[in-house]
Amino acid sequence: MNFSEIREICRCFARSQLSEIEYRDSYSSLRLLQNPAARPVATSPVSVTPVMALPTGSAAMLIKSPQVGHFLIGHPSKTTACVEAGCLVRKGDIVAFLQVGPLLFPVRSDVDGIIDSVLVEPQALVEYATPLFSLSESESLNENHRS
Amino acid sequence: MIEIIKCMPGCTVQDAGRFGYRRLGVGSAGAMDGLALATGNILLGNDAHAAALEIIFFPLEIRFQEDCAFSFTGAGQAVLDGQALPGWWKGTARRGQLLRLESLGSGGIGYLCLAGGVAVETVLKSASTDLKGVFGGVQGRMLKLGDVLAVHPRTVTVDAGDFGAVPYENGQGALRVLPGFEFAALPEAMQAQVFSSDWQISRQSNRIGFLLEGPRMKFDVPVELLSYGVLPGLIQLPPSGQPVVMLADAQTCGGYPRLGTLIDSDLRRLAQSAPGSSIQLRICTLEEAAEAEASERQYLARLSRMREVVCP
Numbered sequence: 017m018n019f020s021e022i023r024e025i026c027r028c029f030a031r032s033q034l035s036e037i038e039y040r041d042s043y044s045s046l047r048l049l050q051n052p053a054a055r056p057v058a059t060s061p062v063s064v065t066p067v068m069a070l071p072t073g074s075a076a077m078l079i080k081s082p083q084v085g086h087f088l089i090g091h092p093s094k095t096t097a098c099v100e101a102g103c104l105v106r107k108g109d110i111v112a113f114l115q116v117g118p119l120l121f122p123v124r125s126d127v128d129g130i131i132d133s134v135l136v137e138p139q140a141l142v143e144y145a146t147p148l149f150s151l152s153e154s155e156s157l158n159e160n161h162r163s
Numbered sequence: 164m165i166e167i168i169k170c171m172p173g174c175t176v177q178d179a180g181r182f183g184y185r186r187l188g189v190g191s192a193g194a195m196d197g198l199a200l201a202t203g204n205i206l207l208g209n210d211a212h213a214a215a216l217e218i219i220f221f222p223l224e225i226r227f228q229e230d231c232a233f234s235f236t237g238a239g240q241a242v243l244d245g246q247a248l249p250g251w252w253k254g255t256a257r258r259g260q261l262l263r264l265e266s267l268g269s270g271g272i273g274y275l276c277l278a279g280g281v282a283v284e285t286v287l288k289s290a291s292t293d294l295k296g297v298f299g300g301v302q303g304r305m306l307k308l309g310d311v312l313a314v315h316p317r318t319v320t321v322d323a324g325d326f327g328a329v330p331y332e333n334g335q336g337a338l339r340v341l342p343g344f345e346f347a348a349l350p351e352a353m354q355a356q357v358f359s360s361d362w363q364i365s366r367q368s369n370r371i372g373f374l375l376e377g378p379r380m381k382f383d384v385p386v387e388l389l390s391y392g393v394l395p396g397l398i399q400l401p402p403s404g405q406p407v408v409m410l411a412d413a414q415t416c417g418g419y420p421r422l423g424t425l426i427d428s429d430l431r432r433l434a435q436s437a438p439g440s441s442i443q444l445r446i447c448t449l450e451e452a453a454e455a456e457a458s459e460r461q462y463l464a465r466l467s468r469m470r471e472v473v474c475p
Binding site: 091092093094110113115116117118119120121122 | 249250251252325326327328329330462465466469470473
């Protein structure tokens with residue numbers, strides 16, 4: 017890795033939503049850290065809804081991208097989307113796919129909730145941790161939890 | 164090991180096929196959709212040609228007698244203990260889990276691959292079931308309730324990754340034919356009809372051949388031929404006037420007049436079409452056929468490379 021490559025990686029990192037990256041090959045290792053709260057919130061280039069427009073506070077639940085890939089709202093062999101606004105999802109459900117070349121990776125919800133909106137356009141290239149869906153808590157789920 | 168809990172007729176063990184023995188009267192057998200088979204195997208890190216279960220009629224239900232990674236490609240849907248998996252996906256089953264493979268209602272053939280590959284005795288270098296010769300696979304027959312199948316020692320860990328393949332884009336429209344042999348002996352009006360008609364796939368179709376129902380094709384002067392070698396894809400015209408497209412279990416020689424050859428890439432598409440559905444045929448060039456094949460090879464090579472990156 018040469019100096020200009022390191023500078024380019026730093027630039028990309030600064031623009032990203034990431035707080036830490038680590039890179040290693042047989043000759044070098046690089047670790048970058050930043051505090052996302054200490055800098056202005058950047059608009060992700062792939063997100064249609066600016067991140068700043070998202071509801072803030074603990075009530076907002078998000079499903080974030082688990083990795084880099086092209087965002088697919090449904091399986092390529094189907095015409096329907098995995099989920100749409102108003103859908104109840106459970107932890108572990110597949111809510112979308114990320115395409116990397118000929119491979120397809122699942123986006124699974126890590127919470128129970130109701131899908132509020134899809135935050136990125138179909139086919140958009142998303143980064144690691146890009147918010148993909150916003151969710152709200154389901155009252156019926158809460159009742160289930162209480163009972 | 165897996166045990167067959169529920170099985171419809173037509174389910175067999177198939178690999179890429181048995182090649183090199185046609186001159187001795189031994190056909191190739193093998194998967195009718197070799198691309199779906201190879202994709203399933205590559206997802207698991209198997210040899211692309213490893214033996215798998217070919218499912219023609221759904222449902223099929225199996226119980227895992229040990230932890231095992233599996234993949235399901237082609238038509239249909241895999242449901243593991245009530246949980247549906249996406250299409251062309253890799254899954255991990257625990258001992259005792261039930262896998263149900265069911266139809267999505269549009270016909271077609273599914274391939275269940277197991278990490279390591281299905282372990283059956285190989286005959287003439289292939290695990291494929293030859294139903295006519297009654298050898299290969301499981302005693303040369305279709306699978307039935309209670310069959311227990313072993314898998315070869317695994318080469319990948321059971322839990323390696325949660326992912327699938329983007330199904331290969333087959334393309335739409337008419338199936339491509341290289342016209343030839345006795346095609347030119349057909350009256351010209353009928354030559355045109357071959358490529359302008361809707362052909363309905365007969366429900367009598369099977370692994371030997373797909374019968375196409377449509378306008379009856381007749382030669383003005385009967386064509387007499389000496390026996391010739393037959394390969395899958397060959398389109399024969401028996402005296403009934405209804406063309407037959409030979410498939411994986413085609414006999415090794417024949418004598419009916421021939422209209423041409425369906426290219427390999429579209430022979431898979433034909434095999435995946437439900438009996439009763441309609442297809443069209445169109446003329447293509449050898450270059451176009453080679454291009455279609457190269458594109459499939461590229462897809463599999465990319466898939467294989469990418470999988471290595473994800474599961475080194």
